[in-house]
Amino acid sequence: MRSYLILGMCALFIIQYFTQVQWLQYVVFTLAMLAFGGSATNADRFPRLLGIIMMTTGLIMEWAKGTGFGGIIQGIFLILPLICLITLAPLLSIPLKMGGYFEAVSSLLHRFLNQPRKLYAGLTGTLFFISPILNLASVRILNEFIEELKLPSAMSAKGYLVGFTTALTWSPYFASVSLVLHYLDVPFSEYILYGLGLSIMSLVVGNLLFALWEKRNPIRYDVNTSEAFNRQHRTRLMKLGFFVLLLMSLCLSIEKLTNWSMIIIVCLISMTIPLVYVFKTKNRQKMTPLFIDFRDRTVPMMNNEVTLFMSAGMLAFALQGTTFANKMSTFLTSLANESFFLFASAVMLIVLSITYIGIHQIAAIGALAMQLKAEELGVTDISLVMLLMLTWVISTALSPFSGLNLMISRFSGISGFRLGIKTNGLHLSIVAIIGIAIISFVA
Structure with a gap:
């Protein structure tokens, strides 16, 4: 039954994307919240707890901003394309x-x-x-x-x-690619x-x-x-x-x-x-x-992904325009004006700190993608996209709670903490340094 709910939500979302029918938007939103509830109920303990916390926090923050029900629908619809992507791509x-x-x-x-x-x-x-x-x-x-x-x-x-x-x-x-390009409006x-x-x-x-x-x-x-x-x-x-x-x-x-x-x-x-x-x-x-x-x-089997992606997306949208997000944006903008290397390093450290405790990259990088403006940073849109992509790679590989780390840990018998830092730490460090150097030329 849950499969039909998620697949039906995806199909109707795609139809609504082309038709832009108002009443269908409400139907899709209802199905999305039901899908989140069903997935959260069947998700693993940690993703379920984290997903409920992020979704609840996001809903409360968005409501407190005064946008009401319309703002919440907009936040959910911003992440629904990604839910459709992870659901339908395995068909290939x-x-x-x-x-x-x-x-x-x-x-x-x-x-x-x-x-x-x-x-x-x-x-x-x-x-x-x-x-x-x-x-x-x-x-x-x-x-x-x-x-x-x-x-x-x-x-x-x-x-x-x-x-x-x-x-x-x-x-x-x-x-990573679809979300960042979508938020920054880069073809x-x-x-x-x-x-x-x-x-x-x-x-x-x-x-x-x-x-x-x-x-x-x-x-x-x-x-x-x-x-x-x-x-x-x-x-x-x-x-x-x-x-x-x-x-x-x-x-x-x-x-x-x-x-x-x-x-x-x-x-x-x-x-x-x-x-x-x-x-x-x-x-x-x-x-x-x-x-x-x-x-x-x-x-x-996508219970964890649906729970984490939808809740993290809602939280990222709710963070946009808040006092905290504005202060973070001002701080990063000032760093970018001083040194691109300092700015890039700060972005990586901030995202890594957030993802290392279990919060998904979508919440951290999604919030940054919606908040940061390339022209204010003095860089090109492409360079900002590249930096966020590189940051996504590093945080995914290092976070012991990422789906990739958990899967490889199970296959190799190496713990998620050792897998990122000890086994692949040198590779990720070199990639980060070379990547930032390359992006600085593009900037």
């Missing part, structure tokens, strides 16, 4: 599972088992390509296929985090090359650091790696790369032709691509269980 995993792409990836990684640096490059490279469209599901699915390799804990912890976080800076299928087509630059830089730094680490901590397997990597596997990998490029090209083309919100475009594509596969009669029987699994398992 259905055609990928149908195509046997992950078996080809597994075969490739098996081939490099006795070559740790190539294996690590294959692991991070695979996540670089599939994470942009599959989000956290990419880590879970890839782990299922290579679990029998028994990778050292440190290697999997480094590889999963480095590979996955590359997508946070440029993929329109991610909350995805203008930003993508800068985001890809940060992503590739992080990937290169991660692989260089692993090469140095592996030199001091040699990894050797006494196994036969003669498993065939045939032409069929190679063809499937090429098709996987083409599939990713096709999706990104579609996003860019539709945005340029229509000027629709990138989040809405991604949601429409996520629903349309699997339906195209259904038109083939031979695919229907195989795809039916995958659609049922999406409805009965994938959507209900």
Whole structure:
């Protein structure tokens, strides 16, 4: 029942986006609050408690600002595109599972088992390509296929985090990119090359650091790696790369032709691509269980995300224009006028301090994105977007409460606190320093 509620809310929100019917807005708002209540009830203890606190605080603050019921609806509607994104984007995993792409990836990684640096490059490279469209599901699915390799804990912890976080800076299928671009009103087509630059830089730094680490901590397997990597596997990998490029090209083309919100475009594509596969009669029987699994398992599993994202979004909207937010904006603006490096470092430290205690990035970075103005800071819109994206990456990787950290911790057996600071701290520090240096030139 909860799945139908969330999916119905997403469908009606997309319809309301195009029709702008007033009464439908109230229906969507009602469904959104019911979805939040149902998700919070079934969420894990900590996300449930934090979500209720953030939502209650946000509602009270927005009401106290004098905006009333209309302000609350506006706050919820500002975050609903993101809820639709995280709900509908996993539909893209259905055609990928149908195509046997992950078996080809597994075969490739098996081939490099006795070559740790190539294996690590294959692991991070695979996540670089599939994470942009599959989000956290990419880590879970890839782990299922290579679990029998028994990778050292440190290697999997480094590889999963480095590979996955590359997508946070440029993929329109991610909350980080879609939310910041949405709030700062920057077209995805203008930003993508800068985001890809940060992503590739992080990937290169991660692989260089692993090469140095592996030199001091040699990894050797006494196994036969003669498993065939045939032409069929190679063809499937090429098709996987083409599939990713096709999706990104579609996003860019539709945005340029229509000027629709990138989040809405991604949601429409996520629903349309699997339906195209259904038109083939031979695919229907195989795809039916995958659609049922999406409805009965994938959507209900998003309790934590729906609870945290919706409450954090409401809180971020409510913070806009408050005395605290205005003082923070004034402080950061004065720092930016003194030194861009001080300003960037302050933004990272503020967000990291907030997220390290469990509050989601959406609340911290969303509030900053709505409050800060590039022209007042003396920087370009692109540089502000890049800084907030880089901050999102660092805080996601370091926070022991982030969904990424919790998942990788479970797979690698390394605690969330050690995973961020000890295992990947050097990589994140170097990426932050180089990233700020690059952004300062763009500014």
